[in-house]
Amino acid sequence: MRKLVLILLISVTTACSSTPKGNGKSKSEGSVKKGKLVNGRRFSRKKDNYKYFSFLSYILFNRAWVHSKVLDITLDAYKECEVKHPKRKFLIMECSNKKGGEMWPHRTHQNGTSIDFGSPLLKNKRPFTRDHSYGLRHYAMKFDTNGRLLRNKKIEIDFEIMAQHILALEVAARKRNMFVKKVLLKINLKDDLFKTKSGKLLKKSNIYFAKYLQPMIDNMHDDHYHIDFGFIKN
Ligand SMILES: [Zn+2]
Numbered sequence: 760m761r762k763l764v765l766i767l768l769i770s771v772t773t774a775c776s777s778t779p780k781g782n783g784k785s786k787s788e789g790s791v792k793k794g795k796l797v798n799g800r801r802f803s804r805k806k807d808n809y810k811y812f813s814f815l816s817y818i819l820f821n822r823a824w825v826h827s828k829v830l831d832i833t834l835d836a837y838k839e840c841e842v843k844h845p846k847r848k849f850l851i852m853e854c855s856n857k858k859g860g861e862m863w864p865h866r867t868h869q870n871g872t873s874i875d876f877g878s879p880l881l882k883n884k885r886p887f888t889r890d891h892s893y894g895l896r897h898y899a900m901k902f903d904t905n906g907r908l909l910r911n912k913k914i915e916i917d918f919e920i921m922a923q924h925i926l927a928l929e930v931a932a933r934k935r936n937m938f939v940k941k942v943l944l945k946i947n948l949k950d951d952l953f954k955t956k957s958g959k960l961l962k963k964s965n966i967y968f969a970k971y972l973q974p975m976i977d978n979m980h981d982d983h984y985h986i987d988f989g990f991i992k993n
Contacts, residue, residue: 779801781801781824781827783797785798785826785827785828786798787871788859789870791867792869793869794859794869795860795870796855796856796859796870796871797859799825799826799871800824800827801824802851802854807841808837808849809837809850810849810850810851810891811850811851812850812851812891812895812897815894821857822853822855822862822868823854824854824855824856824871825855825872826872828937829872829937832988833874836924836927836931837849839927839930840920840923840924840927848886848891849876850879850888850897851874851876852874853868854874854875855868855871859871867987872940872988873987873988874985874986875983875985875986876924876983876984877983878917878921878981878983879916879920879924880908880914880917881914881916882911882915898983900981901978901982902915902982904948905951906948906951916948916951918951919957919958921984922952922960922961923957925961925966925984925986926960929964929966932988933991937988937991938989938991939986939988940967941968941969941986941987941989942966942969942984943972943986944969944980944985945977946969946977
């Protein structure tokens with residue numbers, strides 16, 4: 760019993776850790792579809808203007824790991840977002856296992872360069888973050904073709920903030936000799952994204968958005984957008 764309490768205490772303490780975990784030089788081996796992660800970093804569970812979406816995913820499945828550069832890029836982009844929108848909160852969803860490799864049900868996320876980002880939301884045109892405490896159920900949220908939540912049309916995706924965030928990630932990535940290699944967003948939501956002010960800039964950038972997704976995969980990418988980061992080879 761005492762041992763169990765101790766383990767729980769350690770888990771909770773680790774969960775509340777506000778500094779990223781991990782050390783050594785990170786290495787992403789292979790590809791996002793077949794790869795592994797060496798010396799990754801784990802996001803803090805909650806810090807400043809972001810949090811990791813699920814306690815179970817964080818503690819039990821241990822899926823908040825990425826390459827150190829990907830961690831820095833993400834934090835840098837959130838800092839940028841904080842300057843523009845000091846009160847806005849962001850959501851990180853599943854990343855990679857500590858050592859990478861297969862991560863059910865994702866087909867990718869294997870080498871610490873993939874992150875699922877929770878779609879920023881509005882309710883009655885004001886920032887809405889109740890979904891940040893949905894945990895794993897977040898992946899089950901369903902939106903219509905205009906980005907409105909099916910079960911409550913007052914809640915909708917904030918495509919302007921989504922575009923700003925993706926642009927901020929690209930800027931932060933380029934500083935580290937990386938880039939936003941691929942974005943997966945439900946195909947019928949892309950026009951809503953690209954018609955916003957920052958979405959227009961995004962469309963002009965060279966950031967690649969998946970042009971076709973199998974229906975099952977497509978349907979998954981409304982409550983979140985998936986990003987793969989790539990390394991620029993010298
Ligand atoms: Zn993903």
